[in-house]
Amino acid sequence: MQFSRVEPRSQLALSFLFICCSIKPALAHDHFNPLSLENDEPGVENVDLSVFEKGGQAEGTYNV
Numbered sequence: 001m002q003f004s005r006v007e008p009r010s011q012l013a014l015s016f017l018f019i020c021c022s023i024k025p026a027l028a029h030d031h032f033n034p035l036s037l038e039n040d041e042p043g044v045e046n047v048d049l050s051v052f053e054k055g056g057q058a059e060g061t062y063n064v
Contacts, residue, residue: 037047051058 034047034049037049039046
């Protein structure tokens with residue numbers, strides 16, 4: 001009975017090829033859910049974000 005022996009370099013190359021083929025690209029983006037700012041308490045207004053939708057910013061002095 002004769003066994004075939006795989007050389008270490010071939011085994012390393014096959015392992016590297018397997019790892020490279022099994023890696024999938026990941027796609028992600030940042031997203032803020034504005035519904036998380038809503039308040040369910042009675043008598044309290046929800047936050048108005050319409051100013052920020054048009055590229056505005058909140059009033060005040062900002063030191064950058």
